[in-house]
Amino acid sequence: MYSEKVMDHFKNPRNMGEIENASGVGTVGNAKCGDIMRMFLDIDDNGVIQDVKFKTFGCGAAVATSSMATELVKGKTIKEALEVTNKAVMEALDGLPPVKVHCSLLAEEAIHAALWDYAEKNGIKIEGLEKPKSDISEEEEEEDY
Amino acid sequence: MKKMIYLDNAATTRTAPEVVEAMLPYFTEYYGNASSIYEFGAKSKEAITKARETIAGALGANAEEIYFTAGGSEADNWAIKAAAEAYRSKGNHIITSRIEHHAVLHTCQYLEKQGFEVTYLDVDEQGVVKLDQLKAAIRPTTILITIMFANNEIGTIEPVAKIGKIAREHGILFHTDAVQAFGQVPIDVDAMNIDMLSASGHKLNGPKGIGFLYIRKGVKIRSFIHGGAQERKRRAGTENVTGIVGLGKAVELAVSHMEERTAGERELRDYLIGRILKEVPFSRLNGPRELRLPNNANFCFQFIEGESLLIMLDMEGICGSSGSACTSGSLDPSHVLLAIGLPHEIAHGSLRLTLGEDITREDIDVTVEAVKRIVAKLREMSPLYEDFMKKNAKR
Numbered sequence: 389m390y391s392e393k394v395m396d397h398f399k400n401p402r403n404m405g406e407i408e409n410a411s412g413v414g415t416v417g418n419a420k421c422g423d424i425m426r427m428f429l430d431i432d433d434n435g436v437i438q439d440v441k442f443k444t445f446g447c448g449a450a451v452a453t454s455s456m457a458t459e460l461v462k463g464k465t466i467k468e469a470l471e472v473t474n475k476a477v478m479e480a481l482d483g484l485p486p487v488k489v490h491c492s493l494l495a496e497e498a499i500h501a502a503l504w505d506y507a508e509k510n511g512i513k514i515e516g517l518e519k520p521k522s523d524i525s526e527e528e529e530e531e532d533y
Numbered sequence: 534m535k536k537m538i539y540l541d542n543a544a545t546t547r548t549a550p551e552v553v554e555a556m557l558p559y560f561t562e563y564y565g566n567a568s569s570i571y572e573f574g575a576k577s578k579e580a581i582t583k584a585r586e587t588i589a590g591a592l593g594a595n596a597e598e599i600y601f602t603a604g605g606s607e608a609d610n611w612a613i614k615a616a617a618e619a620y621r622s623k624g625n626h627i628i629t630s631r632i633e634h635h636a637v638l639h640t641c642q643y644l645e646k647q648g649f650e651v652t653y654l655d656v657d658e659q660g661v662v663k664l665d666q667l668k669a670a671i672r673p674t675t676i677l678i679t680i681m682f683a684n685n686e687i688g689t690i691e692p693v694a695k696i697g698k699i700a701r702e703h704g705i706l707f708h709t710d711a712v713q714a715f716g717q718v719p720i721d722v723d724a725m726n727i728d729m730l731s732a733s734g735h736k737l738n739g740p741k742g743i744g745f746l747y748i749r750k751g752v753k754i755r756s757f758i759h760g761g762a763q764e765r766k767r768r769a770g771t772e773n774v775t776g777i778v779g780l781g782k783a784v785e786l787a788v789s790h791m792e793e794r795t796a797g798e799r800e801l802r803d804y805l806i807g808r809i810l811k812e813v814p815f816s817r818l819n820g821p822r823e824l825r826l827p828n829n830a831n832f833c834f835q836f837i838e839g840e841s842l843l844i845m846l847d848m849e850g851i852c853g854s855s856g857s858a859c860t861s862g863s864l865d866p867s868h869v870l871l872a873i874g875l876p877h878e879i880a881h882g883s884l885r886l887t888l889g890e891d892i893t894r895e896d897i898d899v900t901v902e903a904v905k906r907i908v909a910k911l912r913e914m915s916p917l918y919e920d921f922m923k924k925n926a927k928r
Contacts, residue, residue: 398844404914415916419878422838422866426916443916447840451914 390448391482397452402459405441412509414501416520417494423450425494427458427502435466442498449488456480457495466506469499470516497521535850538896542736542828543685543713543887544854548779549738555782556740559775567772568763577774584781591788592730592747593721600746600764601777605712605733607757608746609636609679611768612708612729615754616677617644620706624674630654630662631872632689633681637710638868641679654680659821660689660873668699677706682714682730686869686885687820688829690718697726706752712736712744716787717795717826728752734776738890739783743776795827798888801897805886806830808901813908819870819883828888833875836918837882837911845907846884851900854885878917 390398407428417424423446430439440462442454456477461469474492478484484492500520507514539547565574567581582596589596602608617627629641631653641651652670654662662680678700683690693709700707708729711720715730716737722730729752733744748754748767761769787794806818815835834842839855846853855867866880886900912918 395844398841399848401914406919419881419917422877422881424916426919443914443919445836445915445917446838448844450838451841 389485390452391484393456393480393482394449394452394484397455397481398448401442401451401455403439403441403455403462404443406443407439407441410441410502412502412504412506414498414503414505414520416497416501417446417450419445422446423491423494425450425454425498427454427498429461429499429502429506431466431506437461437464437466437469446491447488449484449491450494452481453477453484453491453495454498457499461499466503466514467516469503470514472496472499538851538892538900540886540888540892540896540900541852541854542889543826543885545735545741546738546889548735548740549783549786551786552739552779552782556775556779559778563774567774568761577772580774580778580781581772584777584784587781587785588745591715591720591784593723594747595750597765598747598750600748600768601772601780602731602744602746602768603742603773604744605634605710605731605736606636608731608733608744609634609710610640611746611757612731612748612754613637613640613677613679614644615757616706616708616729616752617647617649619754620676624672624676625649626652626672626674626676628652628654628667628670628675628678628680630656630680630691632656632660632662632684632686632869633679634685634710634712637679637681650674656689656872658873659824660684660687660819660869661821661824662691662696664692664695664699667696671699671703671705675703675705677708679708679710682709682711682720683718683826684820684869685713686867687831687873688713688825689820690714690824690826693727694725700728701726713826713829716784716791717828719791722747722749729754734780734783737783737787740776740779743773743780745780794890798890798892799827801888801892801894802828802830804894805888805897805901808897809904812901813905816908817879819873819875826887829885830887831883831885833870833879834882834884834908835879836915836921837908839881839883841911842882842884842904842907845910846900846903849903849907851903854887855883 407430410428411431412429415426426443428441432438440458442458444451444454460472474496477492477495497520563576565577567577585596585599588599654666697707706728710731712733715732728749730747735741756767758769817833819831843855870880
């Protein structure tokens with residue numbers, strides 16, 4: 389059900405772990421729907437993401453999208469990181485099953501949440517960054533029997 | 534590739550070689566239609582009769598009370614929909630439980646849309662249907678009680694004989710989905726007051742695509758599939774002779790040495806449960822320790838999610854399953870685990886391992902070691918575990 393890239397990132401997650409005294413930390417999702425992602429960002433004085441780590445509670449797709457998202461933002465500026473959308477994460481993973489698309493949204497949101505935390509800590513405003521929703525749970529369609 | 538350790542026998546089983554052998558002649562040699570006049574067709578008919586007698590014998594039923602279907606789901610659909618239709622003049626109320634298989638639950642939900650009223654009984658923390666609630670739920674309009682013999686996820690064996698007695702005392706039909714229980718635990722339809730019972734071939738080392746519905750003589754439910762006189766005019770369609778022969782053989786094998794086979798499985802199951810609970814911190818067993826299917830073990834591991842665990846077990850050649858969401862294409866955790874009162878985040882971290890006859894102690898040891906390693910790895914990755922450990926460190 390998963391692409392080879394998803395399986396690769398699930399089996400060998402990149403940047404898994406935590407950063408002590410990170411510049412920004414963001415946690416999104418909820419255990420009720422089965423996915424929680426936490427992103428740690430280390431941002432230097434020039435606004436470049438020097439390091440990024442993640443921790444995820446969730447299915448294979450949740451782990452893989454977190455892992456891929458960290459790769460896509462590492463070494464990038466804040467502005468560039470903001471351009472990493474869920475679509476970009478999905479494309480980089482060669483797609484996700486429809487029921488797992490929300491995992492990529494969560495990954496995008498986790499980065500935004502970490503950036504928001506960084507901005508708050510430093511009393512700055514990041515252009516184009518809105519306060520992230522801490523809880524993403526898609527409305528499921530009612531099945532008909 | 535490592536040796537595969539197949540621990541998902543509640544999903545399906547390997548067709549026994551003896552079963553395949555019994556089936557083979559009915560593909561190429563005795564391929565006649567059992568309804569034909571000539572002697573050649575009678576060969577098929579004889580084989581069907583023999584299988585029907587074997588199955589009836591295993592249940593304490595009469596051969597003419599066994600109706601072959603394409604499987605357990607069809608048998609469940611037939612029993613419930615046809616009973617609802619046949620007894621509608623008497624009432625429109627059906628009682629079932631929250632932990633049924635979806636073949637029962639979705640059928641009941643379908644009937645609700647047709648104007649029937651359904652009571653979904655709660656279960657206790659072990660998954661046992663609450664009998665006082667059952668008694669209280671009975672109305673003058675109740676026409677059917679349908680409660681599973683044993684749960685497919687957590688293995689709980691329901692108090693079927695007591696439920697049958699209650700149903701009989703109130704003159705209400707009693708159907709039980711015995712797809713997981715048949716061949717694993719002794720069943721006597723008379724002693725247990727069962728009026729209808731569904732079972733499936735591929736759960737007991739028989740072929741897929743064949744099952745049956747037992748319908749007690751006198752229960753007036755009509756045909757589900759129209760178009761022929763097969764199965765005493767109650768289930769049209771040329772008989773699946775090979776499937777029926779295979780099912781008959783599988784039942785013969787399953788009941789002939791049920792006691793020793795299940796005793797062996799029970800011993801290994803208890804060994805597995807004991808080791809996991811002792812060696813994996815923050816783990817729990819779902820379902821009762823004793824009154825559960827002999828081959829079923831179902832665990833929850835806190836702070837991790839079931840699908841990740843399954844994929845990692847698969848990478849080590851171990852086949853298990855999870856009640857979790859992801860496997861069924863829905864994001865909700867198992868309805869059974871929620872019904873026994875587990876919170877969502879714990880219900881998401883479930884693992885069901887169901888043993889088969891050829892599983893060895895070594896297989897269990899390999900599995901336990903893999904589970905320990907993988908659960909630890911996933912916890913290292915889990916923000917929930919991180920939070921929990923930090924909170925505990927502060928104390």
